[in-house]
Amino acid sequence: xxxxxxxxxxxxxxxxxxxxxxxxxxxxxxxxxxxxxxxxxxxxxxxxxxxxxxxxxxxxxxxxxxxxxxxxxxxxxxxxxxxxxxxxxxxxxxxxxxxxxxxxxxxxxxxxxxxxxxxxxxxxxxxxxxxxxxxxxxxxxxxxxxxxxxxxxxxxxxxxxxxxxxxxxxxxxxxxxxxxxxxxxxxxxxxxxxxxxxxxxxxxxxxxxxxxxxxxxxxxxxxxxxxx
Amino acid sequence: xxxxxxxxxxxxxxxxxxxxxxxxxxxxxxxxxxxxxxxxxxxxxxxxxxxxxxxxxxxxxxxxxxxxxxxxxxxxxxxxxxxxxxxxxxxxxxxxxxxxxxxxxxxxxxxxxxxxxxxxxxxxxxxxxxxxxxxxxxxxxxxxxxxxxxxxxxxxxxxxxxxxxxxxxxxxxxxxxxxxxxxxxxxxxxxxxxxxxxxxxxxxxxxxxxxxxxxxxxxxxxxxxxxx
Numbered sequence: 234x235x236x237x238x239x240x241x242x243x244x245x246x247x248x249x250x251x252x253x254x255x256x257x258x259x260x261x262x263x264x265x266x267x268x269x270x271x272x273x274x275x276x277x278x279x280x281x282x283x284x285x286x287x288x289x290x291x292x293x294x295x296x297x298x299x300x301x302x303x304x305x306x307x308x309x310x311x312x313x314x315x316x317x318x319x320x321x322x323x324x325x326x327x328x329x330x331x332x333x334x335x336x337x338x339x340x341x342x343x344x345x346x347x348x349x350x351x352x353x354x355x356x357x358x359x360x361x362x363x364x365x366x367x368x369x370x371x372x373x374x375x376x377x378x379x380x381x382x383x384x385x386x387x388x389x390x391x392x393x394x395x396x397x398x399x400x401x402x403x404x405x406x407x408x409x410x411x412x413x414x415x416x417x418x419x420x421x422x423x424x425x426x427x428x429x430x431x432x433x434x435x436x437x438x439x440x441x442x443x444x445x446x447x448x449x450x451x452x453x454x455x456x457x458x459x460x461x
Numbered sequence: 462x463x464x465x466x467x468x469x470x471x472x473x474x475x476x477x478x479x480x481x482x483x484x485x486x487x488x489x490x491x492x493x494x495x496x497x498x499x500x501x502x503x504x505x506x507x508x509x510x511x512x513x514x515x516x517x518x519x520x521x522x523x524x525x526x527x528x529x530x531x532x533x534x535x536x537x538x539x540x541x542x543x544x545x546x547x548x549x550x551x552x553x554x555x556x557x558x559x560x561x562x563x564x565x566x567x568x569x570x571x572x573x574x575x576x577x578x579x580x581x582x583x584x585x586x587x588x589x590x591x592x593x594x595x596x597x598x599x600x601x602x603x604x605x606x607x608x609x610x611x612x613x614x615x616x617x618x619x620x621x622x623x624x625x626x627x628x629x630x631x632x633x634x635x636x637x638x639x640x641x642x643x644x645x646x647x648x649x650x651x652x653x654x655x656x657x658x659x660x661x662x663x664x665x666x667x668x669x670x671x672x673x674x675x676x677x678x679x680x681x682x683x684x685x686x687x688x689x
Contacts, residue, residue: 237508239469241551280465280549285541310538310553313513321508323469323551325538375681453603455681 240322243290244275244359246308246366247298249333250383253399254348255370257363258336259355260297261343266318267356271345273363274298275324290327299341303329304382304447308366316358324357328366330382374400378419378450381441389428389436390414397456405456418442419450468550471518472503472587474536474594475526477561477574478611481627483598484574485591486564487583488525491571494546495584499573501591502526503552518555527569531557532610532675536594544586552585556594558610602628606647606678609669617656617664618642625684633684646670647678 247258259271274297283289287305294300308326316322336346347353349367352360374380380400384393394410414420420439427435475486487499502525511517515533522528536554544550564574575581577595580588602608608628612621622638642648648667655663 238466239506239508241467241469278467278549280467280542286538286551307537309535310514312553314508321506323514323553325540325551453683 237321240317240320241278242275242322242324243278243286243293244273244324244326244362245290245294245305246273246326246328246363247294247300247303247331247336248328248349248366248370248383249331249336249346250396250399251333251346251348253395254350255367255400256333256346257349257352257366258298259345259347260341261345262356263343270354270356271347272356273326273359274344286325287327290325294329297341298336298344299339300329300331300335303331304449305329308362308369311358311362324362326362326366328369330370330379332383332385334385371401373449375455376452378417378441378445381419381445387423387426387438387440389438391436393420393439401456409456413452413456416452417450419445465549468545468548469506470503470550470552471506471514471521472501472552472554472590473518473522473533474501474554474556474591475522475528475531475559475564476556476577476594476598476611477559477564478624478627479561479574479576481623483577483595483628484561485577485580485594486526487573487575488569489571489573490584498582498584499575500584501554501587502572514553515555518553522557525569526564526572527567528557528559528563531559532677533557536590536597539586539590552590554590554594556597558598558607560611560613562613599629601677603683604680606645606669606673609647609673615651615654615666615668617666619664621648621667629684637684641680641684644680645678647673 260274426438488502540551654666
Protein backbone atom coordinates (compact mmCIF):
# COMPACT_ATOMS: atom_id res chain seq x y z
CA UNK A 234 0.00 0.00 0.00
CA UNK A 235 1.59 3.31 -1.00
CA UNK A 236 1.99 5.75 1.86
CA UNK A 237 -0.32 8.76 1.96
CA UNK A 238 1.90 11.75 1.14
CA UNK A 239 3.40 13.60 4.07
CA UNK A 240 4.68 17.17 3.75
CA UNK A 241 8.46 17.03 4.29
CA UNK A 242 10.25 20.28 5.07
CA UNK A 243 13.40 21.55 6.74
CA UNK A 244 13.63 24.71 8.86
CA UNK A 245 16.72 26.55 10.06
CA UNK A 246 17.06 28.44 13.34
CA UNK A 247 19.79 30.99 12.64
CA UNK A 248 20.95 32.62 15.87
CA UNK A 249 23.18 35.63 16.45
CA UNK A 250 24.00 37.99 19.27
CA UNK A 251 23.08 41.70 19.12
CA UNK A 252 24.77 43.28 22.09
CA UNK A 253 24.02 40.71 24.76
CA UNK A 254 20.68 39.55 23.31
CA UNK A 255 20.21 36.34 21.33
CA UNK A 256 18.33 37.02 18.11
CA UNK A 257 16.86 34.71 15.51
CA UNK A 258 16.78 35.47 11.80
CA UNK A 259 13.28 35.34 10.35
CA UNK A 260 12.20 35.62 6.80
CA UNK A 261 8.91 37.01 5.51
CA UNK A 262 6.92 34.24 3.87
CA UNK A 263 6.27 34.92 0.19
CA UNK A 264 3.26 32.64 -0.13
CA UNK A 265 0.33 31.02 1.70
CA UNK A 266 -0.15 29.76 4.30
CA UNK A 267 0.82 32.67 6.54
CA UNK A 268 1.95 34.88 3.62
CA UNK A 269 3.87 37.89 4.92
CA UNK A 270 4.49 36.44 8.40
CA UNK A 271 8.04 36.35 9.72
CA UNK A 272 8.98 32.64 9.84
CA UNK A 273 12.02 30.42 10.04
CA UNK A 274 13.83 30.14 6.70
CA UNK A 275 12.74 26.75 5.43
CA UNK A 276 10.83 24.88 2.81
CA UNK A 277 10.21 21.62 1.04
CA UNK A 278 12.90 18.99 0.67
CA UNK A 279 13.72 18.51 -3.02
CA UNK A 280 14.48 14.80 -3.50
CA UNK A 281 15.87 15.40 -7.01
CA UNK A 282 18.35 17.93 -5.72
CA UNK A 283 19.11 17.40 -2.02
CA UNK A 284 21.47 14.59 -0.95
CA UNK A 285 19.89 14.47 2.54
CA UNK A 286 18.11 16.79 4.96
CA UNK A 287 21.33 18.55 6.04
CA UNK A 288 21.95 19.34 2.39
CA UNK A 289 18.38 20.63 2.08
CA UNK A 290 18.92 22.89 5.12
CA UNK A 291 22.15 24.30 3.63
CA UNK A 292 20.38 25.01 0.35
CA UNK A 293 17.51 26.73 2.15
CA UNK A 294 19.90 28.93 4.08
CA UNK A 295 21.83 29.81 0.95
CA UNK A 296 18.68 30.58 -1.06
CA UNK A 297 16.84 32.56 1.59
CA UNK A 298 19.64 34.31 3.48
CA UNK A 299 22.64 34.16 1.14
CA UNK A 300 24.69 32.57 3.92
CA UNK A 301 26.94 29.66 2.94
CA UNK A 302 28.20 26.79 5.10
CA UNK A 303 28.01 27.82 8.75
CA UNK A 304 28.16 25.12 11.43
CA UNK A 305 24.72 23.48 11.08
CA UNK A 306 23.48 20.92 13.57
CA UNK A 307 20.29 18.90 13.58
CA UNK A 308 18.01 20.09 16.37
CA UNK A 309 15.16 17.61 16.05
CA UNK A 310 12.11 16.73 14.06
CA UNK A 311 8.72 18.34 14.63
CA UNK A 312 5.74 16.52 13.22
CA UNK A 313 2.06 15.80 13.25
CA UNK A 314 -1.37 16.34 11.84
CA UNK A 315 -1.98 19.80 13.28
CA UNK A 316 1.19 21.88 12.87
CA UNK A 317 0.63 22.79 9.20
CA UNK A 318 -2.82 23.67 7.75
CA UNK A 319 -1.86 21.90 4.51
CA UNK A 320 -1.76 18.45 6.13
CA UNK A 321 0.31 15.93 8.09
CA UNK A 322 3.82 17.31 8.08
CA UNK A 323 7.37 16.73 9.20
CA UNK A 324 9.93 19.47 9.70
CA UNK A 325 13.52 18.49 10.35
CA UNK A 326 14.93 21.51 12.17
CA UNK A 327 18.58 22.59 12.15
CA UNK A 328 20.28 25.40 13.96
CA UNK A 329 23.30 27.56 13.19
CA UNK A 330 25.17 30.29 15.06
CA UNK A 331 26.66 33.28 13.28
CA UNK A 332 28.24 36.66 14.00
CA UNK A 333 25.46 39.28 13.73
CA UNK A 334 27.63 41.33 11.33
CA UNK A 335 27.22 38.63 8.68
CA UNK A 336 23.48 39.20 8.66
CA UNK A 337 23.42 42.94 9.36
CA UNK A 338 26.03 44.09 6.86
CA UNK A 339 24.23 42.76 3.81
CA UNK A 340 20.76 41.71 4.94
CA UNK A 341 18.97 39.44 2.48
CA UNK A 342 15.64 40.89 1.27
CA UNK A 343 12.84 39.97 3.68
CA UNK A 344 15.18 38.95 6.49
CA UNK A 345 14.48 40.40 9.95
CA UNK A 346 16.01 39.78 13.36
CA UNK A 347 13.85 39.21 16.48
CA UNK A 348 15.03 38.78 20.08
CA UNK A 349 14.39 35.15 21.04
CA UNK A 350 12.67 36.21 24.27
CA UNK A 351 10.18 38.42 22.41
CA UNK A 352 8.99 36.35 19.49
CA UNK A 353 5.89 37.67 17.79
CA UNK A 354 3.64 36.40 15.03
CA UNK A 355 5.45 33.19 14.15
CA UNK A 356 3.39 30.66 12.19
CA UNK A 357 3.25 26.87 12.54
CA UNK A 358 5.16 25.65 15.65
CA UNK A 359 8.12 27.89 14.80
CA UNK A 360 8.09 29.49 18.25
CA UNK A 361 8.50 26.04 19.85
CA UNK A 362 11.30 25.24 17.41
CA UNK A 363 13.17 28.47 18.25
CA UNK A 364 12.72 27.83 21.99
CA UNK A 365 14.06 24.27 21.62
CA UNK A 366 17.07 25.63 19.72
CA UNK A 367 17.80 28.25 22.39
CA UNK A 368 17.55 25.59 25.11
CA UNK A 369 19.95 23.33 23.17
CA UNK A 370 22.41 26.17 22.57
CA UNK A 371 22.35 27.20 26.26
CA UNK A 372 22.95 23.63 27.46
CA UNK A 373 25.65 22.88 24.93
CA UNK A 374 27.42 26.21 25.39
CA UNK A 375 28.14 25.43 29.03
CA UNK A 376 30.57 22.66 28.06
CA UNK A 377 31.63 23.32 24.46
CA UNK A 378 33.10 25.70 21.92
CA UNK A 379 29.65 26.40 20.40
CA UNK A 380 29.40 30.15 21.35
CA UNK A 381 32.61 30.91 19.43
CA UNK A 382 30.56 30.74 16.21
CA UNK A 383 28.77 33.89 17.42
CA UNK A 384 32.05 35.84 17.30
CA UNK A 385 33.75 37.16 14.22
CA UNK A 386 36.91 35.46 12.98
CA UNK A 387 39.16 37.14 15.56
CA UNK A 388 38.30 38.16 19.10
CA UNK A 389 39.85 38.92 22.48
CA UNK A 390 39.31 36.66 25.50
CA UNK A 391 37.24 39.32 27.35
CA UNK A 392 34.98 39.58 24.28
CA UNK A 393 34.59 35.77 24.13
CA UNK A 394 33.79 35.65 27.84
CA UNK A 395 31.08 38.30 27.32
CA UNK A 396 29.63 36.13 24.52
CA UNK A 397 29.54 33.04 26.77
CA UNK A 398 27.92 35.08 29.54
CA UNK A 399 25.28 36.45 27.15
CA UNK A 400 24.40 32.95 25.91
CA UNK A 401 24.39 31.34 29.34
CA UNK A 402 22.57 34.30 30.88
CA UNK A 403 24.85 34.58 33.90
CA UNK A 404 28.26 35.98 34.86
CA UNK A 405 31.22 33.58 34.74
CA UNK A 406 34.22 33.78 37.01
CA UNK A 407 37.22 34.94 34.92
CA UNK A 408 39.58 32.27 36.28
CA UNK A 409 37.08 29.44 35.62
CA UNK A 410 36.52 30.82 32.15
CA UNK A 411 40.23 30.91 31.29
CA UNK A 412 40.68 27.39 32.67
CA UNK A 413 37.75 26.10 30.60
CA UNK A 414 39.17 27.69 27.45
CA UNK A 415 42.50 25.95 28.09
CA UNK A 416 40.74 22.64 28.68
CA UNK A 417 38.72 22.97 25.45
CA UNK A 418 42.03 23.67 23.64
CA UNK A 419 40.22 25.20 20.69
CA UNK A 420 41.82 28.67 20.43
CA UNK A 421 45.08 29.92 18.98
CA UNK A 422 46.62 33.35 19.38
CA UNK A 423 46.82 35.29 16.12
CA UNK A 424 50.52 36.09 15.90
CA UNK A 425 51.21 39.79 16.25
CA UNK A 426 47.50 40.73 16.31
CA UNK A 427 46.33 42.92 19.17
CA UNK A 428 43.15 44.85 19.70
CA UNK A 429 44.20 48.45 20.23
CA UNK A 430 41.04 50.50 19.73
CA UNK A 431 40.07 50.47 23.43
CA UNK A 432 41.22 52.62 26.33
CA UNK A 433 42.72 49.58 28.10
CA UNK A 434 46.10 48.16 27.24
CA UNK A 435 46.11 46.20 23.95
CA UNK A 436 44.58 42.69 24.16
CA UNK A 437 45.75 39.62 22.25
CA UNK A 438 43.45 38.48 19.46
CA UNK A 439 42.51 34.80 19.18
CA UNK A 440 40.82 32.64 16.59
CA UNK A 441 39.32 29.16 16.47
CA UNK A 442 41.81 26.42 15.55
CA UNK A 443 41.17 25.09 12.08
CA UNK A 444 39.96 21.66 13.28
CA UNK A 445 37.10 23.20 15.28
CA UNK A 446 35.66 25.31 12.48
CA UNK A 447 33.12 22.61 11.59
CA UNK A 448 33.31 20.44 14.71
CA UNK A 449 32.78 21.31 18.38
CA UNK A 450 35.30 20.95 21.17
CA UNK A 451 33.50 19.56 24.24
CA UNK A 452 34.34 19.21 27.91
CA UNK A 453 32.91 16.76 30.45
CA UNK A 454 32.21 19.55 32.93
CA UNK A 455 29.86 22.47 32.74
CA UNK A 456 30.99 26.07 33.19
CA UNK A 457 27.94 26.76 35.34
CA UNK A 458 26.05 24.86 37.96
CA UNK A 459 22.66 25.65 36.47
CA UNK A 460 23.01 24.07 33.02
CA UNK A 461 21.49 20.61 32.61
CA UNK B 462 4.23 22.25 -7.34
CA UNK B 463 3.38 19.12 -5.33
CA UNK B 464 6.35 17.56 -3.62
CA UNK B 465 7.70 14.28 -5.01
CA UNK B 466 6.78 11.63 -2.44
CA UNK B 467 9.36 10.87 0.20
CA UNK B 468 9.30 7.61 2.18
CA UNK B 469 8.60 8.55 5.81
CA UNK B 470 9.35 5.96 8.49
CA UNK B 471 10.15 5.72 12.17
CA UNK B 472 12.62 3.27 13.72
CA UNK B 473 13.11 2.37 17.37
CA UNK B 474 16.40 1.42 19.03
CA UNK B 475 15.34 -0.69 22.00
CA UNK B 476 18.28 -1.25 24.34
CA UNK B 477 18.65 -3.58 27.30
CA UNK B 478 21.47 -5.00 29.41
CA UNK B 479 22.27 -8.73 29.41
CA UNK B 480 24.81 -9.24 32.16
CA UNK B 481 27.08 -6.27 31.53
CA UNK B 482 26.56 -6.11 27.75
CA UNK B 483 24.28 -3.62 26.02
CA UNK B 484 21.98 -5.39 23.57
CA UNK B 485 19.61 -4.08 20.94
CA UNK B 486 16.29 -5.72 20.06
CA UNK B 487 16.02 -6.56 16.37
CA UNK B 488 13.08 -7.88 14.50
CA UNK B 489 13.16 -10.12 11.42
CA UNK B 490 11.75 -8.23 8.46
CA UNK B 491 8.66 -9.86 7.03
CA UNK B 492 8.89 -8.30 3.59
CA UNK B 493 11.22 -6.88 0.94
CA UNK B 494 13.56 -5.13 0.88
CA UNK B 495 15.87 -7.20 3.09
CA UNK B 496 13.18 -9.80 3.92
CA UNK B 497 14.34 -12.02 6.78
CA UNK B 498 17.14 -9.66 7.93
CA UNK B 499 17.21 -8.62 11.57
CA UNK B 500 16.40 -4.90 11.58
CA UNK B 501 15.24 -2.17 13.92
CA UNK B 502 11.52 -2.39 14.67
CA UNK B 503 10.06 0.32 12.48
CA UNK B 504 7.88 1.11 9.54
CA UNK B 505 5.85 3.69 7.70
CA UNK B 506 4.19 6.59 9.46
CA UNK B 507 0.40 6.30 9.12
CA UNK B 508 -0.93 9.86 8.81
CA UNK B 509 -4.54 8.67 9.31
CA UNK B 510 -3.66 7.03 12.60
CA UNK B 511 -0.55 8.58 14.16
CA UNK B 512 -0.77 11.94 15.94
CA UNK B 513 2.92 12.62 15.38
CA UNK B 514 6.17 10.67 14.92
CA UNK B 515 6.48 9.84 18.64
CA UNK B 516 3.02 8.31 18.44
CA UNK B 517 4.07 6.35 15.35
CA UNK B 518 7.14 5.04 17.21
CA UNK B 519 5.00 3.91 20.17
CA UNK B 520 2.62 2.13 17.82
CA UNK B 521 5.51 0.40 16.04
CA UNK B 522 6.95 -0.79 19.32
CA UNK B 523 3.57 -2.06 20.51
CA UNK B 524 2.84 -3.83 17.22
CA UNK B 525 6.23 -5.42 16.71
CA UNK B 526 7.44 -6.11 20.23
CA UNK B 527 4.31 -6.00 22.36
CA UNK B 528 5.95 -3.42 24.62
CA UNK B 529 3.83 -0.48 25.74
CA UNK B 530 4.93 3.00 26.81
CA UNK B 531 8.57 2.86 27.87
CA UNK B 532 10.55 6.13 28.07
CA UNK B 533 10.99 6.98 24.36
CA UNK B 534 13.27 9.79 23.26
CA UNK B 535 13.92 11.16 19.79
CA UNK B 536 17.45 10.29 18.68
CA UNK B 537 17.58 12.05 15.34
CA UNK B 538 16.52 11.86 11.73
CA UNK B 539 18.40 9.86 9.12
CA UNK B 540 17.70 10.71 5.52
CA UNK B 541 18.74 10.75 1.93
CA UNK B 542 18.60 9.28 -1.53
CA UNK B 543 20.77 6.22 -0.88
CA UNK B 544 19.76 4.70 2.47
CA UNK B 545 16.67 2.84 1.20
CA UNK B 546 16.55 1.04 -2.18
CA UNK B 547 12.91 2.11 -2.58
CA UNK B 548 13.77 5.80 -2.89
CA UNK B 549 14.49 9.06 -1.06
CA UNK B 550 13.64 8.39 2.56
CA UNK B 551 13.48 9.84 6.04
CA UNK B 552 13.62 7.80 9.21
CA UNK B 553 12.94 9.53 12.50
CA UNK B 554 14.74 7.35 15.04
CA UNK B 555 13.76 6.98 18.70
CA UNK B 556 15.43 5.04 21.47
CA UNK B 557 14.14 3.35 24.60
CA UNK B 558 15.79 1.52 27.50
CA UNK B 559 14.21 -1.50 29.13
CA UNK B 560 14.97 -4.27 31.63
CA UNK B 561 16.07 -7.32 29.59
CA UNK B 562 13.51 -9.47 31.46
CA UNK B 563 10.68 -7.60 29.74
CA UNK B 564 11.94 -8.84 26.38
CA UNK B 565 13.27 -12.25 27.42
CA UNK B 566 10.31 -13.48 29.46
CA UNK B 567 7.79 -13.26 26.65
CA UNK B 568 9.75 -12.62 23.47
CA UNK B 569 7.61 -11.38 20.60
CA UNK B 570 7.80 -13.64 17.52
CA UNK B 571 10.74 -12.71 15.31
CA UNK B 572 12.46 -10.62 17.99
CA UNK B 573 16.18 -11.28 18.61
CA UNK B 574 18.77 -9.57 20.81
CA UNK B 575 22.25 -8.67 19.49
CA UNK B 576 25.16 -7.19 21.44
CA UNK B 577 25.61 -3.59 20.22
CA UNK B 578 29.35 -4.14 19.74
CA UNK B 579 28.77 -7.14 17.44
CA UNK B 580 26.06 -6.10 15.05
CA UNK B 581 25.69 -8.33 12.01
CA UNK B 582 23.58 -8.20 8.89
CA UNK B 583 21.62 -5.02 9.57
CA UNK B 584 19.98 -3.45 6.51
CA UNK B 585 19.69 0.24 5.55
CA UNK B 586 21.77 2.48 7.85
CA UNK B 587 20.46 0.68 10.94
CA UNK B 588 23.98 -0.02 12.22
CA UNK B 589 24.72 3.75 12.18
CA UNK B 590 21.43 4.41 13.95
CA UNK B 591 22.22 1.88 16.71
CA UNK B 592 25.70 3.31 17.14
CA UNK B 593 24.33 6.84 17.41
CA UNK B 594 21.84 5.64 20.05
CA UNK B 595 24.57 3.91 22.07
CA UNK B 596 26.71 7.06 21.94
CA UNK B 597 23.75 9.17 23.09
CA UNK B 598 22.93 6.77 25.92
CA UNK B 599 26.57 6.67 27.10
CA UNK B 600 26.88 10.47 27.10
CA UNK B 601 23.54 11.06 28.76
CA UNK B 602 24.02 8.33 31.37
CA UNK B 603 27.03 10.07 32.81
CA UNK B 604 24.89 12.92 34.15
CA UNK B 605 21.32 11.62 34.34
CA UNK B 606 18.91 8.99 35.61
CA UNK B 607 18.70 7.34 32.17
CA UNK B 608 20.30 3.93 33.10
CA UNK B 609 17.64 3.32 35.76
CA UNK B 610 15.26 2.35 32.94
CA UNK B 611 17.50 -0.70 32.36
CA UNK B 612 16.71 -2.00 35.87
CA UNK B 613 13.54 -3.71 36.95
CA UNK B 614 11.10 -1.83 39.14
CA UNK B 615 13.10 -2.39 42.35
CA UNK B 616 16.87 -2.65 42.72
CA UNK B 617 19.67 -2.27 45.25
CA UNK B 618 22.25 0.50 45.02
CA UNK B 619 25.10 -1.96 44.22
CA UNK B 620 23.00 -3.34 41.35
CA UNK B 621 22.29 0.18 40.04
CA UNK B 622 25.98 1.04 40.26
CA UNK B 623 26.81 -2.09 38.22
CA UNK B 624 24.27 -0.96 35.59
CA UNK B 625 25.83 2.52 35.38
CA UNK B 626 29.29 0.94 35.08
CA UNK B 627 28.14 -1.41 32.32
CA UNK B 628 26.63 1.46 30.31
CA UNK B 629 29.55 3.85 30.84
CA UNK B 630 32.08 1.06 30.27
CA UNK B 631 34.24 1.95 33.25
CA UNK B 632 34.32 1.45 37.02
CA UNK B 633 32.84 4.23 39.17
CA UNK B 634 34.06 5.11 42.64
CA UNK B 635 31.39 4.06 45.16
CA UNK B 636 31.45 7.35 47.07
CA UNK B 637 31.11 9.43 43.88
CA UNK B 638 28.28 7.18 42.76
CA UNK B 639 26.33 7.56 46.01
CA UNK B 640 26.87 11.33 45.95
CA UNK B 641 25.62 11.53 42.36
CA UNK B 642 22.51 9.51 43.23
CA UNK B 643 21.76 11.92 46.08
CA UNK B 644 22.28 14.91 43.81
CA UNK B 645 19.96 13.45 41.13
CA UNK B 646 17.38 12.93 43.89
CA UNK B 647 15.44 10.44 41.80
CA UNK B 648 15.33 7.36 44.06
CA UNK B 649 13.18 6.41 47.01
CA UNK B 650 13.67 3.49 49.40
CA UNK B 651 10.91 0.90 49.19
CA UNK B 652 9.68 0.77 52.77
CA UNK B 653 10.47 -2.56 54.43
CA UNK B 654 11.82 -4.11 51.21
CA UNK B 655 15.27 -5.71 51.43
CA UNK B 656 17.08 -7.99 49.05
CA UNK B 657 17.87 -11.13 51.04
CA UNK B 658 18.75 -13.74 48.42
CA UNK B 659 22.49 -13.01 48.50
CA UNK B 660 25.24 -14.16 50.87
CA UNK B 661 25.87 -10.57 52.03
CA UNK B 662 23.77 -8.81 54.61
CA UNK B 663 20.37 -7.74 53.28
CA UNK B 664 20.43 -4.62 51.06
CA UNK B 665 17.75 -1.94 50.88
CA UNK B 666 15.66 -1.95 47.70
CA UNK B 667 15.03 1.33 45.87
CA UNK B 668 12.75 2.46 43.08
CA UNK B 669 12.50 5.47 40.81
CA UNK B 670 10.37 8.29 42.21
CA UNK B 671 7.09 8.62 40.37
CA UNK B 672 7.97 11.96 38.75
CA UNK B 673 11.01 10.48 36.98
CA UNK B 674 9.22 7.55 35.39
CA UNK B 675 8.71 9.44 32.13
CA UNK B 676 11.18 12.29 32.62
CA UNK B 677 14.93 12.27 33.28
CA UNK B 678 16.67 13.72 36.30
CA UNK B 679 19.84 15.48 35.10
CA UNK B 680 22.93 16.87 36.80
CA UNK B 681 25.31 19.57 35.52
CA UNK B 682 28.34 17.41 36.21
CA UNK B 683 29.43 14.15 34.68
CA UNK B 684 30.13 11.02 36.74
CA UNK B 685 33.21 10.33 34.63
CA UNK B 686 35.91 12.46 33.08
CA UNK B 687 35.70 10.74 29.71
CA UNK B 688 32.10 11.44 28.76
CA UNK B 689 31.55 14.40 26.44
